[in-house]
Amino acid sequence: MFRILKGTGGERVFRVATISALALLALFFIGIVVSMLAYTHWDTFVSALFSKEILFAVRLSVTTATVAAIIAMLIAVPVAYAISRAHFWGKDVVDSLLDLPIVISPVALGAALLIFFNNPLGAAINNHVVKFVFAVPGIILAQVTVICALAIRLLKSTFDSIDPRYEQVARTLGSSKPEAFFRVTLPLARDGLVASGILTWARAVGEFGATVTLAGATAMKTETLPTAIFLSLGSADVEKAIAVIFVLIFIAVVALLVIRKIIGRRYQI
Amino acid sequence: MKKLRLLLIGLLLLVALSGCTKAETKTITAFVGSASKPPMEEAAAAFEKETGIKVYLNFGGSGAMLSQIELSKSGDLYIPGSPDYIIKAEKKDVIDTATVKEIAYLIPVIAVQHGNPKNIQSLADLARPGIAVGIGNPTAVCVGLYAIEIFDYNNLLADISKNIVVNAESCEKTATLISLKSVDAIIGWDVFHDWDPENIDVVYIPEEQLPRIAYIPGAITKFTADKDSARKFLDFLVSKEGQQIFQKWGYITSESDAKKFAPNAQIGGEYQLPSSYQP
Secondary structure, eight states, X not given: OGGGGXXXXXXXXXXXXXXXXXXXXXXXXXXXXXXXXXXXXXXXHHHHHTSHHHHHHHHHHHHHHHHHHHHHHHHHHHHHHXXXXXXXXXXXXXXXXXXXHHHSOHHHHHHHHHHHTTSHXXXXXXXXXXXXXXXXXXXXXXXXXXXXXXXXXXXXXXXHTSOHHHHHHHHHTTOOHHHHIIIIIHHHTHHHHHHHHHHHHHHHHHXXXXXXXXXXXXXXXXXXXXXXXXXXXXXXXXXXXXXXXXXXXXXXXXXXXXXXXXXXXXXXX | OHHHHHHHHHHHHHHHHHHXXXXXXXXXXXXXXXXXXXXXXXXXXXXXXXXXXXEEEEEEOHHHHHHHHHHHTOOSEEXXXXXXXXXXXXXXXXXXXXXXXXXXEEOEEEEEETTOTTOOOSTGGGGSTTOOEEEEOTTTOHHHHHHHHHHHHTTOHHHHHTTEEEEESSHHHHHHHHHTTOSSEEEEETTHHHHSTTTEEEEEOOGGGOOEEEEEEEEEBTTOSOHHHHHHHHHHHHSHHHHHHHHHTTOBOSHXXXXXXXXXXXXXXXXXXXXXXXX
């Protein structure tokens, strides 16, 4: 069947096919946004946008997601490196176990965390170390639980793609193992680090199921942007929900554009 | 490869054919606030057995269900957890107000963990230092709105608010707060005990402290495609058989029984959060 795709005609068909796929997908998303615009009442929009509750939700979402993404990356770098390089008995089992949070729905993870804090050990942690249940640290914990696996998966493929021989060469030139990692492998993995950092941050901003289950939906306390959308729909206030959706889209677009600008076009994410 | 293709075509045909036969049966869709989930599932099954009409039930917060009807412009029945949402639906012009029926009654109570370990006997106890109180989110969950109304009515709003550690995003999540021992007390519905008898005990609020009790209303939407079947289901829910199902699940089905808990309380109506209300 590839015969028809041979020659310049084939090239054109191929080009048109791929570009129209891109155009169709773009149209799909533009269509969704435009249909929301049609439902927007601008005065409700502005008043919702600058309400104390929404401004609080914006701040809370951005700070918790940033902290969560940093924690997740700090955990994911060594873990991904270990899975990529080390060989040990039961590695497959550990590897699959780490993928579980990607497959299991976030609301189940949130419920599992809530149940964990219900047992004696969890309750002791919650009462004497850090208060997670229905509190801001709970939002961060929920987000980290959900995004960690994603960060590990992305970084593992980055480390997989870096030939271990670079490290070996560095070691023959006198580097210690940590030195070789920090001065050779990590700089080589920069693209992957940046990409997975952005993706995990973005995922954390949008996280809802685990967050609302562990941290609740208390306005001015644990109400993140996705929770605000859910609550607005829950109080049958569609206009407000749309306003918050636009806020979320705006933050996401600005953040992604800024990050791309800072790191330059060199990194294709 | 060829075998696989044959298998696929066979499967497709099967699906298409079974789709054809199914199209004969009537179906209606109801958007239901989760306050009536357990009996509603049983009632829908009984109704289908009796009439052959399949009822698809969508459960969620009363407001979320209203948003879905409003946005999709579809759905045959709207059955929220309290009459406040019928008023909202009326304002949005999505229901036929002449069709509203009262299906069952809900009494606001204090719900506590099994055995009442913190010995909570009254609303005033909720303001005691060290008591963790949970309520439904008052803007989105009816039982949360009733909680604020009751605190407000008894001039305890400021005192109890200090102890409110969480707002739950739905009615059943409010009950789960007690089931999972996440808080010491919630304002819930009397039926929460029947939902989870092993974990949830209820403490009734004295009649003079109850400004209002709720009922579960049902109404036919303006977007219904099969008004006849929708009406039949609504009639079934208030028929003797339907009411028995609700009673089995611990719901109060007659107004006089509901009145016993609060003879002077208003039934239904709407409560607006005080403008001074700070979450």
